[in-house]
Amino acid sequence: MRPDILNPLFAETTALKGVGPALAKPLERLGLARAVDIAFHLPTGWIDRFPREELDMADAGRVIAITLTAVEYKLGGTRRSPIRVHATDAAGNHVSLVYFGGNSGWVKKLLPLGEKRRVSGKLEMYGQELQIVHPDYVVPPEEAEDHREREAIYPLSEGITSKRIAALAEQAIARAPELPEWIEPSVKARHGWPDWRDALKRIHADPADAKARERLAYDEIFANQLALLLVRGEARSKRGRPLAGDGRLRDRLDLPYAPTGAQARTIAEIEGDLAQQRPMLRLLQGDVGSGKTLVAAMALLMAAEAGAQGALLAPTEILARQHYETLSRMLAGVGVNLAILTGRDKGRAREGVLMGLADGSIDILIGTHAIFQEGVTYKSLGLAVVDEQHRFGVAQRMMLQAKAERPPHLLVMTATPIPRTLTLAQYGEMDVSRLDEMPPGRQPVETRVVSEERMDAVVDGLARHLSNGGQAYWVCPLVEESAKSDLAAAEDRAAVLAKRFGDRVGLVHGRMKGPAKDAVMERFASGKLGVLVATTVIEVGVDVPNATLIVIEHADRFGLAQLHQLRGRVGRGSGKSICLLLRGNALSETSRARLALMRETNDGFRIAEEDLRLRGAGELLGTRQSGEMEFRLATPDSLGALLPAANSDARLLVERDGGLEGERGQAARIALYLFERDAAVGLLRSG
Numbered sequence: 001m002r003p004d005i006l007n008p009l010f011a012e013t014t015a016l017k018g019v020g021p022a023l024a025k026p027l028e029r030l031g032l033a034r035a036v037d038i039a040f041h042l043p044t045g046w047i048d049r050f051p052r053e054e055l056d057m058a059d060a061g062r063v064i065a066i067t068l069t070a071v072e073y074k075l076g077g078t079r080r081s082p083i084r085v086h087a088t089d090a091a092g093n094h095v096s097l098v099y100f101g102g103n104s105g106w107v108k109k110l111l112p113l114g115e116k117r118r119v120s121g122k123l124e125m126y127g128q129e130l131q132i133v134h135p136d137y138v139v140p141p142e143e144a145e146d147h148r149e150r151e152a153i154y155p156l157s158e159g160i161t162s163k164r165i166a167a168l169a170e171q172a173i174a175r176a177p178e179l180p181e182w183i184e185p186s187v188k189a190r191h192g193w194p195d196w197r198d199a200l201k202r203i204h205a206d207p208a209d210a211k212a213r214e215r216l217a218y219d220e221i222f223a224n225q226l227a228l229l230l231v232r233g234e235a236r237s238k239r240g241r242p243l244a245g246d247g248r249l250r251d252r253l254d255l256p257y258a259p260t261g262a263q264a265r266t267i268a269e270i271e272g273d274l275a276q277q278r279p280m281l282r283l284l285q286g287d288v289g290s291g292k293t294l295v296a297a298m299a300l301l302m303a304a305e306a307g308a309q310g311a312l313l314a315p316t317e318i319l320a321r322q323h324y325e326t327l328s329r330m331l332a333g334v335g336v337n338l339a340i341l342t343g344r345d346k347g348r349a350r351e352g353v354l355m356g357l358a359d360g361s362i363d364i365l366i367g368t369h370a371i372f373q374e375g376v377t378y379k380s381l382g383l384a385v386v387d388e389q390h391r392f393g394v395a396q397r398m399m400l401q402a403k404a405e406r407p408p409h410l411l412v413m414t415a416t417p418i419p420r421t422l423t424l425a426q427y428g429e430m431d432v433s434r435l436d437e438m439p440p441g442r443q444p445v446e447t448r449v450v451s452e453e454r455m456d457a458v459v460d461g462l463a464r465h466l467s468n469g470g471q472a473y474w475v476c477p478l479v480e481e482s483a484k485s486d487l488a489a490a491e492d493r494a495a496v497l498a499k500r501f502g503d504r505v506g507l508v509h510g511r512m513k514g515p516a517k518d519a520v521m522e523r524f525a526s527g528k529l530g531v532l533v534a535t536t537v538i539e540v541g542v543d544v545p546n547a548t549l550i551v552i553e554h555a556d557r558f559g560l561a562q563l564h565q566l567r568g569r570v571g572r573g574s575g576k577s578i579c580l581l582l583r584g585n586a587l588s589e590t591s592r593a594r595l596a597l598m599r600e601t602n603d604g605f606r607i608a609e610e611d612l613r614l615r616g617a618g619e620l621l622g623t624r625q626s627g628e629m630e631f632r633l634a635t636p637d638s639l640g641a642l643l644p645a646a647n648s649d650a651r652l653l654v655e656r657d658g659g660l661e662g663e664r665g666q667a668a669r670i671a672l673y674l675f676e677r678d679a680a681v682g683l684l685r686s687g
Helices: 004-010 021-029 035-039 104-110 141-146 162-174 185-191 196-205 210-237 261-274 292-305 317-330 347-359 394-401 420-427 452-467 483-504 514-525 560-570 589-600 604-615 636-655 663-674 679-686
Strands: 045-048 050-052 063-075 083-088 094-099 116-126 129-133 137-139 150-153 281-286 309-313 338-341 364-367 381-387 409-414 431-435 446-451 471-475 505-508 531-534 547-552 578-583
Touching (some): 063 104, 083 104, 150 162, 210 636, 261 281, 261 409, 261 431, 292 309, 292 317, 292 381, 317 364, 338 347, 446 452, 452 471, 452 483, 452 578, 514 531, 547 560, 560 578, 578 589, 589 604
Parallel strands (some): 094 129, 338 364, 471 547
Antiparallel strands (some): 045 150, 063 083
């Protein structure tokens, strides 16, 4: 239960002065539902307003604050024409204040002739004249004190300004209590960090305060590392069931090729883990097409050889059914009983599966989250394999543990290569295996970067591809922070392509219901559709060997990791596959570098590392889909710099300072709740 001292900070935003239903909506769009969310919504930059007494051409390009007097209005001949207000400074120097699409009456009221106003904005040269377009503020001189010379810039949503967020942050911080110190004193002193509450206050007042920003990032990383250590320690303290397979089932496998060195190494690591009484907690990272399914199959067979049941959890029903078909073919004749259970299974079929799990006649169960729901009972669950792009959190692990007398072994697989810097931060309680080799016969995807000006040629190429019996994905990006624009972009592209290819074009997007989405994917997988127009919902999808072409619009808008994940959709067969990255005309240096790297390499681990370097404080893995909480205060750069120290500090607390029971431990417990890593505390209590 959250400590009472934090309750004021976790109040809803409507508890703040001035936040009603109208303002709550843009705050919700930013994910700011509570006072703590606003306090942790840190500024990403700032505007320095240089105070000036006189205008100077040398200040062109700077944001200045200066006292001006309006002397003349220049109104255009049409409503679209800009409104220009000629003004002078104390020395008589001239500047034009320019408003586009403004109301002349409003502008005249804002800048009455002959009256002094304090004006702030970016000074620019327009020919040989100075101008300020849309000043940041225009106020009477006596009100200028309300505007700081350094103003924080926040991530915004329509309907709210940085100034409003700054005012709300001030209220939120006023609710923040003075908290006991959780950082080891020598660490804090060595870095010269302020106290937690002081750091929060300082960073909103001065976004350039590096020590304050560093302290807050460290706090969040420390809480994360402590939570992972506690979870790992709790899991390691429990006595699981050793699963020592004798190889009799694996020997019956008839594989078309020998496992790669990476697969063999990983299988040996898993076999060693399963033989221990301590439950396995292992993360398996495998690039697209690296052979994670074979590793999972071997692990499940080891459990069956030892007389235990295994379960494989997939993120979607259609992917669960594909796993079931794949494993059914792979394990045919081996002598194990496979079953599938999803939310769609009802009646006698469901009852039959439930009975088979309870009496032990089912060796391996494949399904969605339904396999861990109430009413599903296993006779002897010994191993769970989780095939998900997003993390299998503590709450899900607690559900899983409730399905067995002893904690089952756990293998989590991800197809998203994670930079080494972030692996410890996100999966620090797990041992890690990497499949960094491709099975024989798997061909790299040929990647080309094409200007969107050549759209007609791309569509002609798509027509040739379809006429040769191929299938293709066409991916439309999230153009703006809006699900509506995401959907509209995909719908518009599908409509354009349908004019050329008729009913061979299908559409899937994130706002479709699961069954409807699955139905379209099944039509594509069966070959009834030639082109699947999609948003990024296909990052995790079914294997369609005939789909050997993918076109990604506005590729420069995607992160590298996301582009690589999408490209993997067509890298499933042994034939030649092509990925076309359509780019806009004006590319930033970073976008240019990203697309060039995609063309150069198919190595997902190299791409992940480079994505982290290039994108800086951007979204860590290209997109937020999982609903899991990301780091809010720590950036990828600060993770790399501070994580080793935070990990050492957390270990010191657990191993030397008595964990959560000592004086510093009580402070650290509050930090876990403050940064919402408190599931670790709940897990300890549940044990």
